[in-house]
Amino acid sequence: MLSARADRWTLWVVGIAALLALPILTVFATALQPAGPVWRHLVDTVLADYLANSILLMLGVGIGTLLIGVPTAWLIGVCEFPGRRFFEWALLLPMAIPAYIIAYTYTGLLDFAGPLQSALRETFGWTRHDYAFPEIRSLPGAVVMLTLVLYPYVYLLARAAFLEQSAAVLEVSRSLGAGPWRRFFNLTLPLARPSLIAGMSLVQMEALADYGTVQYFGVSTFTTGIFRVWFGMNDAIAAAQLAALLLLFVFALLVLEQLSRRQLRFHPTSARQQRLPRLVLRGRRGGLATLACAMPLLCGFVIPASVLAVWAARTMPQMLDERFLRLMANSLLLAMGAAGLILVLALLLGYGQRLRPRPLVRLAVRGASLGYAVPGAVIAIGVMLPLAAIDRNVDGWARVGFGVSTGLLLSGTLVALLFAYCARFLPVALHGVEAGLTRLRPSMDDAARTLGASPRAVLWRVHVPILRGSLLTVLLLVFVDVLKELPATLILRPFNFNTLAVRTYELASDERLADSAGFALAIVLAGVGPVILLSRAIGRGRLEP
Amino acid sequence: MTSFLELSTLDVAYPPRKVIRDLTLRMSRAGIGCLLGPSGCGKTTLLRAIAGFEPLRRGSIHLDGVELSRPGWTLPPEQRRIGLMFQDLALFPHLNVTANIAFGLYDWNVAERRARVDELLKLVGLEEYAGRYPHQLSGGQQQRVALARALAPRPRLLLLDEPFSNLDVALREGLAREVRSILLREGIGGLLVSHDQFEAFAFADEIGVLHQGRLLQWDSAHNLYHRPVDRFVADFIGQGVLLPGRLGSNGRVSTELGELWGTPPVDCTVGEPVEVLIRPDHIVRDDASPLRAEVVERVFRGAEFLYTLQLPSGARLLCLAPSHHDHAPGQHISIRLDIDDLMIFRRGGD
Numbered sequence: 001m002l003s004a005r006a007d008r009w010t011l012w013v014v015g016i017a018a019l020l021a022l023p024i025l026t027v028f029a030t031a032l033q034p035a036g037p038v039w040r041h042l043v044d045t046v047l048a049d050y051l052a053n054s055i056l057l058m059l060g061v062g063i064g065t066l067l068i069g070v071p072t073a074w075l076i077g078v079c080e081f082p083g084r085r086f087f088e089w090a091l092l093l094p095m096a097i098p099a100y101i102i103a104y105t106y107t108g109l110l111d112f113a114g115p116l117q118s119a120l121r122e123t124f125g126w127t128r129h130d131y132a133f134p135e136i137r138s139l140p141g142a143v144v145m146l147t148l149v150l151y152p153y154v155y156l157l158a159r160a161a162f163l164e165q166s167a168a169v170l171e172v173s174r175s176l177g178a179g180p181w182r183r184f185f186n187l188t189l190p191l192a193r194p195s196l197i198a199g200m201s202l203v204q205m206e207a208l209a210d211y212g213t214v215q216y217f218g219v220s221t222f223t224t225g226i227f228r229v230w231f232g233m234n235d236a237i238a239a240a241q242l243a244a245l246l247l248l249f250v251f252a253l254l255v256l257e258q259l260s261r262r263q264l265r266f267h268p269t270s271a272r273q274q275r276l277p278r279l280v281l282r283g284r285r286g287g288l289a290t291l292a293c294a295m296p297l298l299c300g301f302v303i304p305a306s307v308l309a310v311w312a313a314r315t316m317p318q319m320l321d322e323r324f325l326r327l328m329a330n331s332l333l334l335a336m337g338a339a340g341l342i343l344v345l346a347l348l349l350g351y352g353q354r355l356r357p358r359p360l361v362r363l364a365v366r367g368a369s370l371g372y373a374v375p376g377a378v379i380a381i382g383v384m385l386p387l388a389a390i391d392r393n394v395d396g397w398a399r400v401g402f403g404v405s406t407g408l409l410l411s412g413t414l415v416a417l418l419f420a421y422c423a424r425f426l427p428v429a430l431h432g433v434e435a436g437l438t439r440l441r442p443s444m445d446d447a448a449r450t451l452g453a454s455p456r457a458v459l460w461r462v463h464v465p466i467l468r469g470s471l472l473t474v475l476l477l478v479f480v481d482v483l484k485e486l487p488a489t490l491i492l493r494p495f496n497f498n499t500l501a502v503r504t505y506e507l508a509s510d511e512r513l514a515d516s517a518g519f520a521l522a523i524v525l526a527g528v529g530p531v532i533l534l535s536r537a538i539g540r541g542r543l544e545p
Numbered sequence: 546m547t548s549f550l551e552l553s554t555l556d557v558a559y560p561p562r563k564v565i566r567d568l569t570l571r572m573s574r575a576g577i578g579c580l581l582g583p584s585g586c587g588k589t590t591l592l593r594a595i596a597g598f599e600p601l602r603r604g605s606i607h608l609d610g611v612e613l614s615r616p617g618w619t620l621p622p623e624q625r626r627i628g629l630m631f632q633d634l635a636l637f638p639h640l641n642v643t644a645n646i647a648f649g650l651y652d653w654n655v656a657e658r659r660a661r662v663d664e665l666l667k668l669v670g671l672e673e674y675a676g677r678y679p680h681q682l683s684g685g686q687q688q689r690v691a692l693a694r695a696l697a698p699r700p701r702l703l704l705l706d707e708p709f710s711n712l713d714v715a716l717r718e719g720l721a722r723e724v725r726s727i728l729l730r731e732g733i734g735g736l737l738v739s740h741d742q743f744e745a746f747a748f749a750d751e752i753g754v755l756h757q758g759r760l761l762q763w764d765s766a767h768n769l770y771h772r773p774v775d776r777f778v779a780d781f782i783g784q785g786v787l788l789p790g791r792l793g794s795n796g797r798v799s800t801e802l803g804e805l806w807g808t809p810p811v812d813c814t815v816g817e818p819v820e821v822l823i824r825p826d827h828i829v830r831d832d833a834s835p836l837r838a839e840v841v842e843r844v845f846r847g848a849e850f851l852y853t854l855q856l857p858s859g860a861r862l863l864c865l866a867p868s869h870h871d872h873a874p875g876q877h878i879s880i881r882l883d884i885d886d887l888m889i890f891r892r893g894g895d
């Protein structure tokens with residue numbers, strides 16, 4: 001009886017995991033097919049551009065986030081200066097803004113017709129050719145935009161690393177005559193290196209996955225290439241081949257991240273070690289520190305959010321109609337539904353693994369976690385190909401058998417979208433669920449079992465109530481992720497079905513930036529929720545990045 | 546008497562290691578038993594196998610004549626009606642005392658459930674704490690909640706995995722006696738796992754000594770102490786020393802303390818070197834005796850002293866003497882042996 005039951009759990013876990021790994025496997029399997037004319041055309045013409053731009057973007061954002069994230073983390077983690085406690089959490093706020101939205105706001109602010117250049121022209125009486133102004137819609141512009149919203153990842157990991165460094169090591173180096181600069185570059189920084197590399201690889205994965213920003217700025221990268229080949233040239237195989245190439249980059253970063261995390265474990269970072277007294281910065285130095293932390297916050301959150309608010313105030317009265325409300329409801333319901341579904345799947349996988357910790361189950365759960373770091377555009381291709389094939393077969397079979405066409409049962413419906421969200425965001429939820437479950441002692445499960453509760457009852461009557469808080473957090477995180485997801489939604493949404501993110505994108509693409517502000521602001525406001533949760537976890541000092 | 550819990554030729558393994566080997570045990574109805582052994586002897590694994598958490602490699606488990614486990618088939622724990630009290634108690638932190646106790650009663654009707662919970666609250670003396678949460682209770686109170694929770698669904702057998710070991714020694718034996726009387730009153734069989742023999746003596750009628758996955762002896766406390774089947778049990782239960790000797794005919798053993806008589810192991814032959822078990826209470830101070838030993842160590846135990854004595858050959862003995870006889874180390878005293886049943890073991894055997 002127990003073995004039959006165990007098999008059922010194993011089957012569930014392995015089945016779900018296989019389904020979730022399907023998109024990535026599909027992409028690789030499709031990419032292995034012989035290259036067609038489109039692919040050869042790509043190789044001859046634009047592939048080098050895609051490669052160069054993607055690599056430059058990756059490197060630029062990596063360096064940019066280190067330049068912002070590390071100094072702010074050091075100031076917050078090691079020093080004391082006016083406003084430190086505020087900046088400690090406020091520096092996370094840019095995370096709430098999706099990269100494509102910050103790109104829209106800065107474009108509106110800085111392009112030729114924007115308020116800044118207009119003001120310059122008016123003040124000095126210049127015309128278009130009298131002055132040089134850097135073009136925001138460019139590769140460097142994209143690097144700056146992505147850097148502004150992604151640096152918090154580096155900041156978080158670096159701050160934790162600096163906090164964990166033991167006082168003893170630094171004091172010893174001091175007694176050996178090392179000055180503050182030498183201590184920073186020869187000791188503090190090298191000790192934090194694994195964390196910094198892990199943070200940087202995360203950021204670079206996000207940069208590679210970005211579609212909205214580079215598309216808007218007209219920078220050709222892998223993601224825009226995938227869209228162009230998929231929609232413009234209608235070549236699924238070539239799109240999958242591009243996607244597979246992009247995945248190779250992502251997996252390389254993933255390996256780098258995992259390796260540096262493993263290295264992290266060997267560093268002696270005991271919480272019991274004595275905390276270093278903070279380096280107090282007063283006067284001009286304190287002012288500079290405050291300024292250094294204020295700048296990223298200002299540029300990464302305050303300015304774009306204010307611009308959105310101003311635009312929204314101007315345009316909302318006209319935009320706020322029944323269609324807006326329906327869109328809002330669509331988006332929220334979809335995000336909630338997806339988050340709920342993903343949480344349930346994550347619970348099944350996490351609990352299944354706890355119940356049956358055998359190698360097959362562990363492997364399956366790791367496999368299901370691969371979607372983490374896979375760009376939305378790639379997932380979308382991987383979802384579209386198998387579902388479309390199923391639809392074609394069912395349709396063909398129904399036509400032959402019953403003389404009716406079933407049309408698109410899966411690929412053109414919300415099923416495809418939900419599937420993609422699950423594959424993409426399940427790892428986020430699984431991470432939270434697993435962290436929660438490991439805090440529950442196994443004897444709790446056993447006690448409930450001896451009191452007559454079946455394994456399923458243990459989950460619902462013991463684990464879920466105890467982990468309520470963590471599960472709600474997971475739900476919120478996934479909800480916001482789904483709400484702001486753009487590329488997969490663009491590819492997979494059913495005809496005439498719109499979400500906040502897609503509508504923002506459409507309006508911005510039509511150069512109606514001010515009109516898009518209301519939708520964008522809604523996404524940003526929703527995104528502030530998880531940031532507040534994260535900052536509270538920081539306050540309690542048990543943040544696990 | 547039909548046996549109540551019956552374990553036959555059990556093997557339990559965490560591959561590649563066999564944790565329980567060829568274990569057979571019969572417990573009588575509503576008896577109270579204890580599995581005693583040093584840590585790592587497999588006693589917790591055995592308990593988990595009985596509860597249904599560990600599958601069997603070989604053998605079978607029966608309760609009330611019904612099979613619960615055999616290789617390839619394990620009745621799930623939730624269908625066994627076997628309660629388990631954990632070392633860490635495993636109280637549900639999100640439920641108050643009442644809800645913790647009622648956890649196993651969810652398919653009872655409301656009135657019966659309330660009556661049963663009230664009955665148990667009274668039984669363990671926690672009526673006033675019904676609304677509290679586990680973290681608001683003391684260690685002893687948490688122990689009582691765990692007991693009440695395990696007893697609530699009227700299990701046929703209650704397994705206890707060192708539930709008293711987190712308490713201080715003074716509380717430990719008292720609570721063990723209390724749990725024992727509650728089990729007897731409720732007519733529920735009990736099986737305790739422990740590494741503490743005094744806890745076992747206070748709790749159980751029958752005690753099994755487990756060593757390296759094997760059950761060495763399943764017997765009353767008296768017999769374990771006075772008639773251990775082998776050297777390990779002799780050494781593990783109580784105090785004492787093994788004194789070397791040589792086996793003569795008719796169970797006669799010649800030792801430094803003179804000629805002693807007992808029943809030798811069947812496979813011992815005359816003339817073979819053996820050891821005899823000498824307990825501290827086998828040695829009586831007697832000024833008329835010709836046997837002399839030197840006091841080398843003295844530990845005050847309240848009512849008595851525990852002396853370590855040394856014989857001329859260098860062999861040592863333990864001796865309990867009333868504390869009004871005080872001998873300083875270095876003194877020589879006269880002793881006499883007073884043994885009803887002499888236990889003889891092969892020398893160097895296991």
